[in-house]
Amino acid sequence: MFEGGADPMAADDYMDQIETHLTSMDVTDDHLKIILATYKFSKGAKLWWKSVTNQHKVEEMSWDMFKELFYEKYFSVTKRWELWEQFNGLIQGNMSVTEYENKFISFFRFTPKSVRNEVDKTRKFVSGLDYKMRPLIMAQYFKVYLEAVERVLMLEAEAKDRNAGKE
Structure with missing residues (x-):
């Protein structure tokens, strides 16, 4: 589960775990990757994701775009x-x-x-x-x-x- 929050290391760990799971399951479709990654969102992360879905066409979003938005929110430059x-x-x-x-x-x-x-x-x-x-x-x-x-x-x-x- 990923709740969001202020710990950027937790966000990076979450993304690393998700990418490991997606690779092991041989998931290549970007939309499916996003669905599986956001399925484990809760609390603040779930609220953030709802706001993203209101602003973007998620079904057309690439995995790279998802990661960019995720890191922009939870692990700033x-x-x-x-x-x-x-x-x-x-x-x-x-x-x-x-x-x-x-x-x-x-x-x-x-x-x-x-x-x-x-x-x-x-x-x-x-x-x-x-x-x-x-x-x-x-x-x-x-x-x-x-x-x-x-x-x-x-x-x-x-x-x-x-x-x-x-x-």
Whole structure:
């Protein structure tokens, strides 16, 4: 269900879930996609959709147009830009590697498609690592994101083992 509201991440999650379902059900007709997506609207989202149906010929609407209207309402360009800026400034800081990687992945979906290749993704992840780990990973020059993450997790575990041995 999607109620609407002020949380743009919930809107993006909803759209991602709907598109996954539509793909798995092999739904290709735009009008049917819209019907299935809006079927799960409730509360504010349902009221918004009623106003859209009064202003647009829904039966002629494309899926892309539906998504554009949906994102315009529930996930503004300004909010997407803010998340992109947060992603650009993301650093590990006091987070564990797992926490950092989870945050990295949650923000990565808001990057422009032009920087969504494996090498750029890996470089961005490595550049935000803790200053102690970053040179160790950069020296190995990983091109595959998951390989870099795995190596950093191994380094973190090793560092914890060393620190435990000192105590």
